Amino acid sequence: MHFDFDAGKYAVYVWPAFALTAAVFVWMITDSLASARRWRREAERLQALKEAKK
Amino acid sequence: MGARDPHHPLDFLTNPERFMAFSRWAAPMFGAIAAVLALIGLVLTFAAPEDYQQGDTVRMMFIHVPAASLSLFVYLCLGIASFLALVFRHALADAAAVACAPLGAAFTALALATGSLWGKPMWGTWWVWDARLTSVLVLLLFYLGYLALRSALEDEQKAARAAAILALVGLINLPIVKFSVEWWNSLHQGSSTLFAKPENRLPAVYAWPMLVMSLAYLSAFGSLWLVRIRALVWRRKARALALQQAEG
Numbered sequence: 001m002h003f004d005f006d007a008g009k010y011a012v013y014v015w016p017a018f019a020l021t022a023a024v025f026v027w028m029i030t031d032s033l034a035s036a037r038r039w040r041r042e043a044e045r046l047q048a049l050k051e052a053k054k
Numbered sequence: 055m056g057a058r059d060p061h062h063p064l065d066f067l068t069n070p071e072r073f074m075a076f077s078r079w080a081a082p083m084f085g086a087i088a089a090v091l092a093l094i095g096l097v098l099t100f101a102a103p104e105d106y107q108q109g110d111t112v113r114m115m116f117i118h119v120p121a122a123s124l125s126l127f128v129y130l131c132l133g134i135a136s137f138l139a140l141v142f143r144h145a146l147a148d149a150a151a152v153a154c155a156p157l158g159a160a161f162t163a164l165a166l167a168t169g170s171l172w173g174k175p176m177w178g179t180w181w182v183w184d185a186r187l188t189s190v191l192v193l194l195l196f197y198l199g200y201l202a203l204r205s206a207l208e209d210e211q212k213a214a215r216a217a218a219i220l221a222l223v224g225l226i227n228l229p230i231v232k233f234s235v236e237w238w239n240s241l242h243q244g245s246s247t248l249f250a251k252p253e254n255r256l257p258a259v260y261a262w263p264m265l266v267m268s269l270a271y272l273s274a275f276g277s278l279w280l281v282r283i284r285a286l287v288w289r290r291k292a293r294a295l296a297l298q299q300a301e302g
Contacts, residue, residue, distance in 0.1 A: 001097075002101065003097075003101055004100055004102075004103075004104065004110070005100060006110075007110035007111075007113070008109065008110055010110045010111045011110075013114070013171045013174060013175050014111060014113055014171075016171055017114045017171040017172065018117060020164065020167055020168065020171075021121070021164060024160050024163070024164045025274065027160065028156075028160055028274075028278055029278065031156070032278045032285070033281060035281075035282065035285040036282070036285035036288065038285075039286075040288045042288070042289075042292040043289075043291040043292040043295065046296055046299065047291075047295060049295075049299065050295060050298065
Protein backbone atom coordinates (compact mmCIF):
# COMPACT_ATOMS: atom_id res chain seq x y z
CA MET A 1 0.00 0.00 0.00
CA HIS A 2 1.40 3.37 -1.03
CA PHE A 3 0.71 6.43 1.10
CA ASP A 4 0.72 9.90 -0.40
CA PHE A 5 1.37 12.58 2.19
CA ASP A 6 2.73 15.09 -0.30
CA ALA A 7 -0.14 17.41 -1.10
CA GLY A 8 2.14 19.56 -3.29
CA LYS A 9 0.79 23.02 -4.08
CA TYR A 10 -2.45 22.17 -2.22
CA ALA A 11 -0.69 21.45 1.09
CA VAL A 12 -1.56 24.94 2.33
CA TYR A 13 -5.26 23.99 2.12
CA VAL A 14 -5.23 20.24 2.84
CA TRP A 15 -3.20 20.23 6.07
CA PRO A 16 -5.04 23.09 7.78
CA ALA A 17 -8.31 21.27 6.99
CA PHE A 18 -7.03 18.11 8.71
CA ALA A 19 -5.54 20.11 11.61
CA LEU A 20 -8.85 21.94 12.09
CA THR A 21 -10.75 18.65 12.07
CA ALA A 22 -8.39 17.20 14.68
CA ALA A 23 -8.74 20.33 16.84
CA VAL A 24 -12.55 20.22 16.71
CA PHE A 25 -12.58 16.53 17.67
CA VAL A 26 -10.14 17.17 20.52
CA TRP A 27 -12.43 19.96 21.79
CA MET A 28 -15.57 17.80 21.50
CA ILE A 29 -13.94 14.89 23.34
CA THR A 30 -12.29 16.88 26.13
CA ASP A 31 -15.29 19.15 26.72
CA SER A 32 -17.72 16.19 26.85
CA LEU A 33 -15.53 14.10 29.17
CA ALA A 34 -14.68 17.06 31.44
CA SER A 35 -18.34 17.99 31.77
CA ALA A 36 -19.35 14.41 32.60
CA ARG A 37 -16.53 14.06 35.11
CA ARG A 38 -17.29 17.40 36.78
CA TRP A 39 -21.00 16.73 37.33
CA ARG A 40 -20.49 13.12 38.31
CA ARG A 41 -18.04 14.19 41.04
CA GLU A 42 -20.39 16.94 42.20
CA ALA A 43 -23.36 14.54 42.39
CA GLU A 44 -21.29 11.95 44.24
CA ARG A 45 -20.02 14.59 46.68
CA LEU A 46 -23.53 15.79 47.45
CA GLN A 47 -24.81 12.22 47.75
CA ALA A 48 -22.02 11.42 50.23
CA LEU A 49 -22.93 14.57 52.22
CA LYS A 50 -26.57 13.54 52.28
CA GLU A 51 -25.74 10.04 53.51
CA ALA A 52 -23.37 11.43 56.15
CA LYS A 53 -26.21 13.56 57.55
CA LYS A 54 -28.51 10.55 57.99
CA MET B 55 -36.72 20.43 31.58
CA GLY B 56 -40.14 18.90 31.34
CA ALA B 57 -42.80 19.01 34.03
CA ARG B 58 -41.97 17.37 37.29
CA ASP B 59 -43.58 17.08 40.66
CA PRO B 60 -41.93 19.71 42.85
CA HIS B 61 -42.35 17.40 45.84
CA HIS B 62 -40.06 14.86 44.25
CA PRO B 63 -36.97 16.72 43.11
CA LEU B 64 -35.28 13.51 42.01
CA ASP B 65 -38.21 12.47 39.87
CA PHE B 66 -36.77 14.14 36.80
CA LEU B 67 -36.07 11.14 34.63
CA THR B 68 -38.38 8.47 33.41
CA ASN B 69 -35.80 5.83 34.00
CA PRO B 70 -32.36 7.26 34.70
CA GLU B 71 -30.93 4.02 36.04
CA ARG B 72 -31.61 2.16 32.83
CA PHE B 73 -30.20 4.94 30.69
CA MET B 74 -27.09 5.27 32.84
CA ALA B 75 -26.54 1.51 32.83
CA PHE B 76 -26.86 1.40 29.03
CA SER B 77 -24.72 4.45 28.31
CA ARG B 78 -22.03 3.32 30.72
CA TRP B 79 -20.94 0.62 28.28
CA ALA B 80 -22.37 2.03 25.05
CA ALA B 81 -20.46 5.34 25.17
CA PRO B 82 -16.97 3.79 25.40
CA MET B 83 -17.98 1.09 22.91
CA PHE B 84 -19.00 3.67 20.28
CA GLY B 85 -15.87 5.65 21.12
CA ALA B 86 -13.64 2.62 20.51
CA ILE B 87 -15.45 1.82 17.24
CA ALA B 88 -14.99 5.46 16.15
CA ALA B 89 -11.27 5.37 16.93
CA VAL B 90 -10.71 2.14 14.97
CA LEU B 91 -12.78 3.37 12.02
CA ALA B 92 -11.00 6.75 12.01
CA LEU B 93 -7.66 4.98 11.91
CA ILE B 94 -8.73 2.76 8.99
CA GLY B 95 -10.35 5.77 7.32
CA LEU B 96 -7.16 7.82 7.55
CA VAL B 97 -5.12 4.94 6.10
CA LEU B 98 -7.56 4.70 3.17
CA THR B 99 -7.60 8.52 2.83
CA PHE B 100 -3.85 8.77 2.30
CA ALA B 101 -3.69 5.57 0.23
CA ALA B 102 -6.28 6.89 -2.23
CA PRO B 103 -4.88 8.20 -5.51
CA GLU B 104 -4.94 11.87 -6.47
CA ASP B 105 -8.03 12.87 -8.38
CA TYR B 106 -7.32 13.71 -12.04
CA GLN B 107 -9.09 17.07 -11.66
CA GLN B 108 -8.86 17.96 -7.98
CA GLY B 109 -5.43 16.54 -7.26
CA ASP B 110 -4.63 16.12 -3.56
CA THR B 111 -7.52 18.29 -2.44
CA VAL B 112 -9.75 15.26 -2.98
CA ARG B 113 -8.57 14.02 0.45
CA MET B 114 -10.47 16.88 2.07
CA MET B 115 -13.66 15.23 0.84
CA PHE B 116 -13.22 12.47 3.45
CA ILE B 117 -13.28 14.92 6.34
CA HIS B 118 -15.61 17.55 4.86
CA VAL B 119 -18.53 15.42 3.62
CA PRO B 120 -18.96 13.40 6.87
CA ALA B 121 -18.94 16.67 8.86
CA ALA B 122 -21.60 18.11 6.54
CA SER B 123 -23.71 14.93 6.77
CA LEU B 124 -23.44 14.92 10.56
CA SER B 125 -24.45 18.58 10.72
CA LEU B 126 -27.79 17.59 9.16
CA PHE B 127 -28.19 14.30 11.04
CA VAL B 128 -27.46 15.88 14.43
CA TYR B 129 -30.00 18.63 13.74
CA LEU B 130 -32.57 15.94 12.92
CA CYS B 131 -31.76 14.34 16.30
CA LEU B 132 -32.13 17.77 17.93
CA GLY B 133 -35.51 18.25 16.26
CA ILE B 134 -36.84 14.81 17.25
CA ALA B 135 -35.57 15.14 20.83
CA SER B 136 -37.06 18.64 21.08
CA PHE B 137 -40.41 17.37 19.80
CA LEU B 138 -40.44 14.57 22.39
CA ALA B 139 -39.44 16.98 25.14
CA LEU B 140 -42.07 19.52 24.11
CA VAL B 141 -44.98 17.12 23.61
CA PHE B 142 -44.30 14.38 26.16
CA ARG B 143 -42.25 16.50 28.58
CA HIS B 144 -39.69 13.76 28.73
CA ALA B 145 -36.66 14.97 30.69
CA LEU B 146 -34.23 12.58 29.01
CA ALA B 147 -35.42 13.79 25.60
CA ASP B 148 -34.71 17.36 26.68
CA ALA B 149 -31.26 16.33 27.90
CA ALA B 150 -30.69 14.61 24.55
CA ALA B 151 -31.58 17.83 22.73
CA VAL B 152 -29.30 19.98 24.87
CA ALA B 153 -26.48 17.44 24.60
CA CYS B 154 -26.44 17.24 20.82
CA ALA B 155 -26.63 20.98 20.06
CA PRO B 156 -22.96 21.86 20.73
CA LEU B 157 -21.82 18.78 18.82
CA GLY B 158 -24.03 19.71 15.86
CA ALA B 159 -22.73 23.26 15.93
CA ALA B 160 -19.15 21.93 15.93
CA PHE B 161 -19.82 19.62 12.96
CA THR B 162 -21.51 22.45 11.04
CA ALA B 163 -18.68 24.90 11.73
CA LEU B 164 -16.21 22.21 10.68
CA ALA B 165 -18.14 21.57 7.45
CA LEU B 166 -18.11 25.29 6.64
CA ALA B 167 -14.41 25.72 7.46
CA THR B 168 -13.18 22.63 5.60
CA GLY B 169 -15.50 23.48 2.71
CA SER B 170 -13.99 26.93 2.55
CA LEU B 171 -10.47 25.47 2.55
CA TRP B 172 -11.53 23.13 -0.27
CA GLY B 173 -13.40 25.84 -2.16
CA LYS B 174 -10.49 28.26 -2.45
CA PRO B 175 -8.25 26.06 -4.63
CA MET B 176 -11.17 24.50 -6.56
CA TRP B 177 -13.57 27.43 -7.02
CA GLY B 178 -11.09 30.25 -6.59
CA THR B 179 -12.96 31.71 -3.62
CA TRP B 180 -13.30 31.05 0.11
CA TRP B 181 -17.02 31.80 0.12
CA VAL B 182 -19.98 32.46 -2.15
CA TRP B 183 -23.50 33.36 -1.10
CA ASP B 184 -25.06 30.48 -2.97
CA ALA B 185 -27.94 28.35 -1.72
CA ARG B 186 -25.93 25.44 -0.26
CA LEU B 187 -23.35 27.48 1.62
CA THR B 188 -25.88 30.02 2.83
CA SER B 189 -28.36 27.39 4.04
CA VAL B 190 -25.57 25.62 5.96
CA LEU B 191 -24.64 28.95 7.53
CA VAL B 192 -28.31 29.34 8.51
CA LEU B 193 -28.12 25.84 10.02
CA LEU B 194 -25.16 26.96 12.15
CA LEU B 195 -27.15 30.02 13.24
CA PHE B 196 -30.04 27.76 14.31
CA TYR B 197 -27.63 25.72 16.46
CA LEU B 198 -26.13 28.86 17.97
CA GLY B 199 -29.57 30.37 18.48
CA TYR B 200 -30.70 27.21 20.27
CA LEU B 201 -27.68 27.31 22.58
CA ALA B 202 -28.04 31.05 23.19
CA LEU B 203 -31.73 30.67 24.03
CA ARG B 204 -31.03 27.84 26.46
CA SER B 205 -28.54 29.94 28.37
CA ALA B 206 -30.31 33.30 28.05
CA LEU B 207 -33.43 32.47 30.07
CA GLU B 208 -33.07 31.86 33.78
CA ASP B 209 -36.20 29.72 34.04
CA GLU B 210 -35.03 26.34 32.72
CA GLN B 211 -38.49 25.18 31.72
CA LYS B 212 -39.20 28.35 29.74
CA ALA B 213 -35.77 28.13 28.12
CA ALA B 214 -36.35 24.47 27.21
CA ARG B 215 -39.75 25.24 25.67
CA ALA B 216 -38.55 28.27 23.69
CA ALA B 217 -35.44 26.47 22.45
CA ALA B 218 -37.47 23.38 21.49
CA ILE B 219 -39.82 25.53 19.39
CA LEU B 220 -36.83 27.17 17.72
CA ALA B 221 -35.33 23.73 17.02
CA LEU B 222 -38.59 22.57 15.42
CA VAL B 223 -38.78 25.69 13.25
CA GLY B 224 -35.21 25.02 12.14
CA LEU B 225 -36.17 21.59 10.80
CA ILE B 226 -37.57 23.33 7.73
CA ASN B 227 -33.98 24.25 6.81
CA LEU B 228 -32.87 20.60 6.49
CA PRO B 229 -34.51 19.84 3.11
CA ILE B 230 -33.38 23.28 1.92
CA VAL B 231 -29.76 22.36 2.71
CA LYS B 232 -30.12 18.90 1.23
CA PHE B 233 -31.84 19.87 -2.04
CA SER B 234 -30.37 23.36 -2.47
CA VAL B 235 -27.97 22.14 -5.15
CA GLU B 236 -30.89 20.73 -7.14
CA TRP B 237 -33.34 23.59 -6.64
CA TRP B 238 -30.91 26.42 -7.41
CA ASN B 239 -27.76 26.95 -9.42
CA SER B 240 -24.78 26.37 -7.16
CA LEU B 241 -21.02 26.15 -7.30
CA HIS B 242 -21.37 23.23 -4.92
CA GLN B 243 -21.52 19.82 -6.55
CA GLY B 244 -24.51 17.55 -6.15
CA SER B 245 -24.54 14.34 -4.18
CA SER B 246 -22.07 11.68 -5.22
CA THR B 247 -22.65 9.26 -2.39
CA LEU B 248 -25.47 6.99 -1.28
CA PHE B 249 -28.50 8.48 -3.07
CA ALA B 250 -26.72 9.84 -6.13
CA LYS B 251 -27.47 8.71 -9.66
CA PRO B 252 -25.22 5.79 -10.63
CA GLU B 253 -23.24 7.93 -13.12
CA ASN B 254 -22.48 10.48 -10.37
CA ARG B 255 -21.42 8.03 -7.69
CA LEU B 256 -17.87 7.95 -6.38
CA PRO B 257 -15.57 5.21 -7.63
CA ALA B 258 -14.80 2.51 -5.05
CA VAL B 259 -11.34 3.91 -4.35
CA TYR B 260 -12.98 7.09 -2.98
CA ALA B 261 -16.27 5.56 -1.82
CA TRP B 262 -14.60 3.29 0.75
CA PRO B 263 -12.66 5.96 2.65
CA MET B 264 -15.78 8.12 2.52
CA LEU B 265 -17.94 5.34 3.98
CA VAL B 266 -15.44 4.43 6.70
CA MET B 267 -14.86 8.06 7.72
CA SER B 268 -18.62 8.71 7.73
CA LEU B 269 -19.16 5.76 10.07
CA ALA B 270 -16.27 6.98 12.25
CA TYR B 271 -17.89 10.43 12.57
CA LEU B 272 -21.27 8.83 13.29
CA SER B 273 -19.84 6.55 15.99
CA ALA B 274 -17.94 9.46 17.52
CA PHE B 275 -21.14 11.48 17.65
CA GLY B 276 -23.00 8.54 19.23
CA SER B 277 -20.35 8.18 21.92
CA LEU B 278 -20.06 11.91 22.69
CA TRP B 279 -23.82 12.38 22.67
CA LEU B 280 -24.22 9.68 25.31
CA VAL B 281 -21.36 11.14 27.39
CA ARG B 282 -22.98 14.60 27.28
CA ILE B 283 -26.43 13.23 28.20
CA ARG B 284 -24.78 11.43 31.13
CA ALA B 285 -23.22 14.74 32.19
CA LEU B 286 -26.65 16.39 32.14
CA VAL B 287 -28.18 13.55 34.17
CA TRP B 288 -25.42 13.95 36.77
CA ARG B 289 -25.92 17.72 36.73
CA ARG B 290 -29.65 17.43 37.40
CA LYS B 291 -28.99 14.92 40.14
CA ALA B 292 -26.42 17.26 41.72
CA ARG B 293 -28.83 20.20 41.55
CA ALA B 294 -31.65 18.15 43.03
CA LEU B 295 -29.39 17.02 45.89
CA ALA B 296 -28.21 20.60 46.46
CA LEU B 297 -31.85 21.74 46.59
CA GLN B 298 -32.70 18.99 49.07
CA GLN B 299 -29.82 20.06 51.30
CA ALA B 300 -30.78 23.71 51.09
CA GLU B 301 -34.34 22.84 52.07
CA GLY B 302 -33.45 20.38 54.78
